[in-house]
Amino acid sequence: MEHEFCPVHEAIQVLQEKWVLHIVRSLLEGPRGFNELSRSVGGCNPATLAQRLDRLCDIGVVRKEVQSVMPPRTLYHLTPAGHELQDVISAIDRWASAHLRPGREPSHPVCENSAADGAVRLT
């Protein structure tokens, strides 16, 4: 009755969780502490961030290193598997650089957007 295991599908399930890609992207630049990460990710509240990190930890993408409990000092960094998400982020980066531009207005109420140059506008 149940579906078979599909890697891509599962990966998408994880990566589409809010903030996950941002977190990974940030950690690719190096290990960070909680607040540091929070700032670098920008706009994710601590409750959600903590939850995402737990998940990524469970999944084996991130490792949490408690350096001291009091005063608190923790480092989050990517595992080798996590590091390999670099390819995914790079692909997004390439796509974004090629197709995304600032664009203010949705330009049209209707869906008549694909400009001549094929650029994509954000709303």
Next chain:
Amino acid sequence: MEHEFCPVHEAIQVLQEKWVLHIVRSLLEGPRGFNELSRSVGGCNPATLAQRLDRLCDIGVVRKEVQSVMPPRTLYHLTPAGHELQDVISAIDRWASAHLRPGREPSHPVCENSAADGAVRLT
């Protein structure tokens, strides 16, 4: 006062929206109608799906082609820019195949997961 425009960041904002990656992946296999897409994406309710499609349309990743209004018949397909998300999906696919496996239990309450083979387990 405001930040400058960062393509990757913006792209992530879009791609992390629930169902978006699934939708793109499905459309990469070819154009589909609404219900067809809904089925192939699996589990996304029509309200959300409609909303996501509108967004992707506005953004210029998807094009909506109404073939007839009544009885209704619509086709959704990727624009050239949308098609180039293939690279992103492929990267996810490669990562997933290399690092994801079925794994039931989180195996441990704590975050002690990175197995010797570096495989990642889903919870």
Next chain:
DNA sequence: TTGAAGCACTTTGAATTGTCAAGTATACTG
């Protein structure tokens, strides 16, 4: 020595999102 700021979170209640079930008008199939 006092005060402010930093650390890693947790808790709370409210706001935003996503989901479910049902419904619409029409056509095709058995």
Next chain:
DNA sequence: CAGTATACTTGACAATTCAAAGTGCTTCAA
């Protein structure tokens, strides 16, 4: 002529995310 399909919309409800405040302890400046 009942049943199925198409593409959605609506409204009520559930789940997720949010901002704000708080904790207990250290470190640094005044």
